[in-house]
Amino acid sequence: MNNTAQLLQNNKKKILENWMQNQLADEALRDDLISNEELRRQSDELLNGLATATASGNVENTYAPEYETVTEILSDISITRARQGFTPRETGMYVLSLKQAINQVLEEKLSDQPEQLYKELSIINKLLDNLSMITFDTYIKGREEVILRQNDEINEISTPVIRVWEGILALPIIGTLDSARTQVVMENLLLEIVNTGSSIAILDISGVPAVDSLVAQHLIKTVSATRLMGAECIISGIRAEIAQTIVHLGIDLSNIKTKATLANALQLAFSMRGVEVKKTARYTGLNLNK
Amino acid sequence: MDRIPILKMGQFLLVTIQVDLYDRLALNLENDLINMVSKTGARGVLIDISAVSIVDSFMGRILGNIASMSRIMDAETVVVGMQPAVAITLVELGLTLQGVYTALDVEKGMELLHDKIGTIEHPEDEEEEAPHDDID
Incomplete structure (x- = not known):
């Protein structure tokens, strides 16, 4: 010792x-x-x-x-x-x-x-x-x-697929898109398309802080996968600075339908499905008391 | 030798793939289908792959080939019912099947085909086209 x-x-x-x-x-x-x-x-x-x-x-x-x-x-x-x-x-x-x-x-x-x-x-x-x-x-x-x-917990709760109309799905993406998350987003979206038989999906990226070439590539992948399933994909929520970076990076989004806001995308989706939203003559309120 | 049946529905050919495709089977299908298109003068090809759970790059290429060949022979191709996992695999493989139309199910695929070749179609009732429309 x-x-x-x-x-x-x-x-x-x-x-x-x-x-x-x-x-x-x-x-x-x-x-x-x-x-x-x-x-x-x-x-x-x-x-x-x-x-x-x-x-x-x-x-x-x-x-x-x-x-x-x-x-x-x-x-x-x-x-x-x-x-x-x-x-x-x-x-x-x-x-x-x-x-x-x-x-x-x-x-x-x-x-x-x-x-x-x-x-x-x-x-x-x-x-x-x-x-x-x-x-x-x-x-x-x-x-x-x-x-x-x-x-993991954040990933689980942050990818909801919302059915906004018959045949129209919306998917608000919040936070950075990395490969693992794109996979989750894509799977959820495609499964929901099959389950609801929807033909239009709106990807809203207003909650994505920045779009670089990798994120754009992930978006394009998701859009291609939806297209393969037989549904159309609209990307909405593109802010001015994101549009700038996309163009400066030389990313080609020309064969993807893009809209500035979710409202515009929804309008486009309505017209694609032949749905018309009209104003009635008078606002009648919610009529909860009746 | 195994073959996948090709059904003729008016102006369209309907192929339902019920088994997992292996290479030989896929090549046979490509052959048979193109021969069938030329024989019947079909205007559209509808391939239902809802039962296919495994694809590889070869399968993706065969689908693309069928579409391009049919297009040359004046027939549109619609692939319907792709499984999410299959779609993800194809995208990861870099095969986005450009030039192939896709639809969610056979019904929507038929509508799309009618749309594409411009036959008048009432969305409510699924009546078949009169075959003499394009014969003369």
């Missing part, structure tokens, strides 16, 4: 105390998110794992199998923390305060052997720096999972 491992093993209790003190003294302690007992349990577990791992003699390579338990515990902790809403700083400080605690103990124990102290300090520094890198890695992974899940 090497020096570092021995030091850790013998002074485990002292280190844990120091560490807990450091954590509790930190202003950023989130006792609203995690209880002190839970924190102590976590810390104890991690310290034990670390002591066992260093006992193998390996104090450098944290990717070695000896460190599997430590990495697992750390990953668990940081993923839970990411989900609970800890900030990166709070998560990072957790591991870094362990370093501080160990260093304090080392200073006490080895104050009469400066050379040894320096060696041990640098070993511990390196080891815990590696561990904090792992923490950050998994923390960010945890956050990304959260973002991905939210993304």
